[in-house]
Structures are given as C-alpha cells and as structure tokens.
Amino acid sequence: MERSPVKILPTAAACALLAVPLTACSLTQSNKSDGAEGSGPITVTSSATACELSSTKAGSGRVTFRIKNTGSKVTEFYLYAEDGKRIVGEVENIGPGLTRDLVVSVAPGTYVTACKPGMEGDGIRGKLTVTDSGRKSSVADVDQETLEHATESYADYVKQEADALLEGTTQFVAAYRSGDDAKARSLYPTARQHWERIEPVAESFGDLDPKMDLREADLEQGQKWTGWHLLEKDLWPPAKGYTALNRAQRATYAQDLLANTKTLHTRVQTQTYDVTHLGNGSKELMDEVATGKITGEEEIWSHTDLWDFQANVDGARTAFELLEPILAVKDHDLEEQIDERFDDLQKLLDQYRSGDGFVSYDTVTPEQRKQLSDAVNALAEPLSKMTGAVTA
Template identity: 50%
Template sequence: MRALRSATAAAITVAAALTAAACTAKSDVAGDAGKAGAVQVTASDDACKVSKKEFPAGHVKLAVENKGSKVTEVYVYAPGDRIVTERENIGPGTRAAITAEVKAGSYEIACKPGMKGDGIRQKVTATGKGAAAKRDPKLDAAVAEYRKYVQQQADETLPKAKEFAEAVKSGDLEAAKKAYAPSRIGWERTEPVAESFGDIDPKVDVREDGLEDGQKWTGWHKLEQSLWKTKKISGDDKKLADRLITDLKDWQQRVGKAEITPTSMANGAKELLDEVYTGKVTGEEERYSHTDLVDFQANVEGAQKAYELLKPVAKKNDPALVRELDRQFEAIGKQLDEYREGDGFVAYDTVSKSDRKTLSDGVSALAEPLSKLAAAVAQ
C-alpha cells in the first residue's frame, strides 16, 4: 500500500511521522548520512536534487534532507518501477540515511512530497561490479532463508484468501468477516517484497483514497468496505473476490523471483514499521473492520523475522544496536499482548486515544534503531 499514499492519510499521520523522522534525523546526521561518499538527496515540495548522477555499484548510501513543508518519502527505482529501496515519513526539516545494495545499471531516485503519486524523479547510474562478492556467507544464508519465508507466507495466504473469497461469493456476510483478517496476515508480514514489483500492491491492498486517476478499486479493502460499511455483498463484490485470488496467485508465482539482498531485508523491516506508523496506529488501514491490530502484529512479525536472520552479522558489526533491537522487539510484543482477545485482538475502535499514543511511542522506539540495521549489515 505504500506505493499509493493519499493526501488524507498523509495529513492524518504527519504528527506521528515527524516524531519518527526526528528520531531518525538525530542518529542519522551523526552517522552514515554525514559520511563522505554518500549521495546527497535534497527533497522539497517541488524538487528532488541529487549530488551525484553516477556512483559505484554496491553498498550505496543516500543522505536525505527534506527542505520542503510536507512529509516526504524517497524511493530508488529500477527499470519497470521495481522498488530497490524506500524510506517513508521524512518530515519537514529532518534528515534520514538509507543504505542499499545496488547492482550496476540505470535507476531513478524519486522524492514524493505528501507521500503520493509517481514522485519527482532523477535518473542515476550505478557503475562497476559492486561489493556482492565480498559479502559475508552468513548474509547469503540469511537471504536464502528469507526467500523461503516470503514464499511460504504467499503459499499459506492463498488457502486463507480462497476461504475468504468463497464466503464472499456465497453471500455469507459473517463468514466473510471472520475470514477477512486471517487472509491478510501473510501479505502483511512480507509486504515490502510484494511492493517491490510495483503493480501487485495497487490491485490487492489499496484504500479508496489511495486510488490514482482512472484506477478501479479492487482488492481486500473494497471488499472490507462492503462487508462492514455497506453490510451487503453485491454481484460486483463476488467478481472482485475472484479477481483478488487471481492477483494473489500472481504474487505467489512471482515472489520467489524477487530480488532480495541483506540491505533490502533490513530496509524492508523498517518499512513494515512505517506501515504500522502510517496505517495501523492511526486506524486508517482497517477503517471499516477495525482489525488493525492483526495487521500490526503481522508487520512486527515480518520485521522481526528479517532482523533475526540478519542478527548474527549485525551483532558482530554493531552489538549495541542488537541489544537495543532485542529490547525494543520484546517491548512492542508485550504491548501488543495487552490487546489480545481469544486467538486474536480486540477491535481497534475500542482502543483509546491515549493507548494508541502509547502504541505509537512503542513503534517509534523500535523504528529508530531498526533504521540502522541496513548500515550494520553493509559494513
């Protein structure tokens, strides 16, 4: 859903984004963002300037500064709008550091003021062979295990999604409601990998206010609206249920071919926390079903899986960071446990504003050190 941000969602999450961005800026300016050799990206409301149009392939560091008045996000796109890496929620007047592993080739760096649209883009080129040959074998093992994990999540999602779709097609409103949240867990755990393809996420996970001009609303959230708001399943909804399965099968077949690197795993973990910050904590993600905490848990689980696989190398390179991440993952897990009900969670509309603020603070406390994981494994 990151690829299609609405102005409404961005406005609602500005305060949260500024808190996260400020934390990131505090650490990044003193760290990798300030080191010589980084590609400086200066974002504003109407420009996206880069200090280098050509740089060596391998571990590339972007030092981003937002000089605009809007929260922005920065993407690195490969041809076909395949997402190499991204960083959301960069508040006005703040900075962020991004470390990514980039192969030789042509790319575009995009700044997205207001976190919507195709962004303001600059063409750049990575040259040479890069540093992949020097990679720690433990990182290759981590990538291999993570690849198995994302495929497993896709494989396990399909039966649950089919159960949901069959309930919709049979007109069974209550059965469809019950099957809705479980059908989304595997997707939410691995969403950054799915989003890297560029075209699947807008079909299955876009919200109504994230639609681009002329785009037809399809996917989970259109059906969510019918089930909880309209409280009626139409003939079009039944067709959309079939379309959802078709699109998820496409995801299942393509996910095993996704380009995954240690830094994309680390950045993806941070992106999952951004998802929590901009959608789940605010209640925007599941605005009709209020099943946000199920997604919240899945995002955290996906982030933690990537972290645990990268942990052996991160621990060698930055033991203090690993200690902090261990503490913060444990803390956010305990916070979520407070809202468990049966084998699920309470409806998010029953969570008070003060409790939402506490959850938001917990996510911020985890997101800040998690933003440093890519740099730790790229050493």
C-alpha cells in the same frame, strides 16, 4: 503499502506525460552530477517543491542515500527500477527536519528516484545512473555460510507466507462469494496477516500492491478500485450512502483478488534476496505501521488494524532475527537495542489481544495509540541503521 498516485503534483505529472524534462517544471528533481561515484552517501534534500540529489551517478554495489526533509510535511524517498514501478528501496515517514538513510545494493543500470512530500502522488522524480564499479556490498568478518543462511531462510519464509496467503485468500473468497459474510469477516484479518508480513516483497514487483491493497482514500480520480479494501468495505459497509455489491460484482472482484494472489505466489518461488532486502524490508514494515496502522487508515471499515500491526511486526522481526548474527558481529550494541525495542513493542501490543485476535481498533483511545506510536518510533530509529551496519 505504496500509495496510489493521487496527482497532487500536476506539473510533474504533466512533464512525465509530455516527456518534458522534470527540470523544466516548477516542481523539480534537481541533481548535481559532478559527485564522485562511490565517494560517500548521495545526499537527498526533499522540500515541498524539489528533490535535490548531490549526484545522479553512482557505482554499483552498496549505495547510501541520506535523505533530509526540509519541507513542512512528512516525506518519503523511493528508488525504483528503470520502469519506475518496481521498488528497489524506500524510506517512509521522514518528518520535517529529520534525516534518514537508505542503503541499497544495486547492479549497473538506470534507476528512478522519487521524493514524495506529503507521502502522496507520483513524487518528484529523476534518473540515477549506476555504472559497474566492480564493488560489492561489504560483509567482511561474517562467513559466507551465515550470509547464505540468512538470505535463503528469508526466501523460505516468504514462500511459506505466500502459501498461507493463497490458502487463506482462497477460503476467504469462497465465503465472500457464497454470501457467508460472517465467515468472510472472520477470515479477512487472518488471511491478510500473511500479506502484511511480506508486503515489501509484493511492492518490489511494482504492479501487484496497487491492485491488491489500494485504499479508497488513495484512489486517483477515474481509477478502478480492486483488492482487499474494496471487499472490506462491502463486508463492513458505511451506515449511509453505500450500495452493496451484487452477486456478479462480488464474484468478479473476489476472483480478481485471488488471481493476483496466485500471481504473487508464483513470482516469489524464484525470487532471491540479499542482506539489504532483509534490512530494508524490516524497516519498511515498521514504516507501514507508523503511516497506516497507528492512524487507523489502513482498515478504516473493519477496524482490524491491530492484526495488520502484529503481522508487520512479525515480518520485521523475522528479517531482523535472520540478520542478528551478522549485526552482532558488526554492531553488538545496535543489535541489543533493536532486540530490546522489539520486545517492548510486543509487550505493549499484547495488551490489546482478545481471544485469537485483537480488539477492534476503534476501541483504542488516542492516548493508547500515542503509546503505540511512541514504541514504534523508538524501534524505528535504531532499525533504520541496521542495513548500513550489516553491510559496512
């Protein structure tokens, strides 16, 4: 989930509002525009106060960003479409001193880059211009039928999950509006799993994720809170200081969630994908686990984090398995390593199953969470190389 802007970067925000170039601010996007287009990775240096790109220009086709975190806080890097909202690609959970790659396939046009030190706020933003190079992502040695099968199968998977999400959300909303809280609580984690499996697709539209999946802790001052987690808090209210939503409020917020779910369902019917969407989406889902599920921040009221955790793993593994025949040709050792680490993580996660679901996450000890975190990180490292390998 992309977090809501929290305005921890007031100078950058003021620049954006006043249309002042970010280079005039103390928190800057520093760019060197003399880099040769298509000559190699665009290096990105993310610190506490700057986001330095080695070039603000690139040729269309396969583009690699190599992000180095020189700050003291975990950072993220995003590539947005020209509107600054729709996510083209992202890398989360880049620890201090670490370097991560983001590989994307881009068409000619204008894009927005952003480093997010502390993983909060609008980020330190700049502009990237992509010109027509005539190049396309290389997938040599892999036949067209294999490529088409992977991308078309993923489109079918997203549609199926969107169908299930709409059905599950409809049932959940009906129970919640009627006041059947016990039923609504039982439906909440199972309906959300369909959202979590395809969240990178929802994020790619730019506007839906903040409306549907914003956490209370990520609210900007004065921002209206809607979506799943507002209803979650109402179903699992804090012991003190909380005023339950009345019947009319329940109806309003529930209908809003359902309407946005229907919008998502409509949009995915015509959405198309390439292999970079699958590779980056798989990686993004594991980043979601590392930054939200492991900490228990995602489902802070219901403690249903392990349902989300499993759904993120499901979505990531589906994308990986569709790319696996391509990866086996490109880098067989990497393919085997990723496969083994998915198995290791799943075996560990299965220990927390209870009936058709999972134990409450507040019963998982810090030591057990550390084991899960280590398994996620062990998978995330080779998984981060997959997109680069399949498009090499």
